[in-house]
Amino acid sequence: MKPKNALLALAAAALLAACGGGDTAASDADPGELIQQGKIDEAVEVIEGRLATVEKGTADEHDLVLDHADALSYSDPAKAQKTFLNFAGANASLVTPKDFKYVVSSLRTQDAFAEAIDVMHAGKQRWPEDAEMVELLELIKADVLKAADPALAAKMKGLGYM
Numbered sequence: 001m002k003p004k005n006a007l008l009a010l011a012a013a014a015l016l017a018a019c020g021g022g023d024t025a026a027s028d029a030d031p032g033e034l035i036q037q038g039k040i041d042e043a044v045e046v047i048e049g050r051l052a053t054v055e056k057g058t059a060d061e062h063d064l065v066l067d068h069a070d071a072l073s074y075s076d077p078a079k080a081q082k083t084f085l086n087f088a089g090a091n092a093s094l095v096t097p098k099d100f101k102y103v104v105s106s107l108r109t110q111d112a113f114a115e116a117i118d119v120m121h122a123g124k125q126r127w128p129e130d131a132e133m134v135e136l137l138e139l140i141k142a143d144v145l146k147a148a149d150p151a152l153a154a155k156m157k158g159l160g161y162m
Contacts, residue, residue, distance in 0.1 A: 005107070015160040031067045043071040057140050062087070062094045070106045077112030085122055097123060104136050113152050121159055137161060 027049055034043035045141035047068045054061045065087040072080035084103045087096045099124030120136045127133050141162060144152045156162040 008162060009144045020110075022135060031071060035071055040071055044068070044075065047071060055096070057091055058092065059094065062091065062099075066099060069103045073103075073106035073110045073115075075109060077107055077115040080107065081115035081118050084119060088122065092126075097127050097130045101132050101136055103141070108139065108143060111147075113140070113147060113149070116140060116143070116150070117155055117159070121161075 011107060027046055029046050030040065031043040031047050034040075035048065041108055047064055051061070051064050051068065054064055065084060068078040071083040072083065080103070084099075088099070100119055104116045104119050104123075107113070107119065120133070120140050123130075128146045141156065144156050144162070153162060
C-alpha cells in the first residue's frame with residue numbers, strides 16, 4: 001500500500017473507532033432498562049464497554065460489576081459468579097453483605113443454584129454471623145430442597161450447610 005493510501009486507511013479506521021461505528025446510542029443505554037427489556041446481550045456489551053474504561057477499585061467499578069453480574073446471571077451464570085467473586089476478592093473494602101445478597105438473588109432468579117451457593121459461601125466465609133448471610137443460607141437451603149437435586153444437596157453438605 002502506498003504511504004498516502006495507508007495514511008488514509010489509518011485515518012478512516014481512527015474515525016470509525018472514534019465514532020464507535022455508529023453504535024454510540026447503545027453505549028449510552030441504561031443497562032438496567034436493557035435487562036428489563038430482555039436485551040441481555042446488549043446490556044452485557046454496554047457494561048463490559050464501561051468496565052474496560054472505568055477506574056479500577058472505585059465505587060463506579062463496584063456498581064458496574066453488580067450490574068454485570070445481574071446481566072450475566074441470565075446468559076452465563078458461571079461468569080457472573082466468577083466476575084463478582086474476583087472483584088469482591090480484589091476489593092474487599094468495597095463489597096458488603098448486601099452485594100452478595102444481590103448477586104445471589106440474581107442467580108437464584110435464573111435457577112443458577114450452584115453458582116448462587118458459591119457466592120453465598122464466599123459471603124458466609126467473610127461475614128459468618130451477618131444477618132443477611134444467615135438469611136441467604138436459609139434461602140439457598142430451601143432452594144436446594146425444593147429443587148431435589150442430589151448434586152446441589154451434596155454441594156451444600158460438603159460445605160457443611162446441610
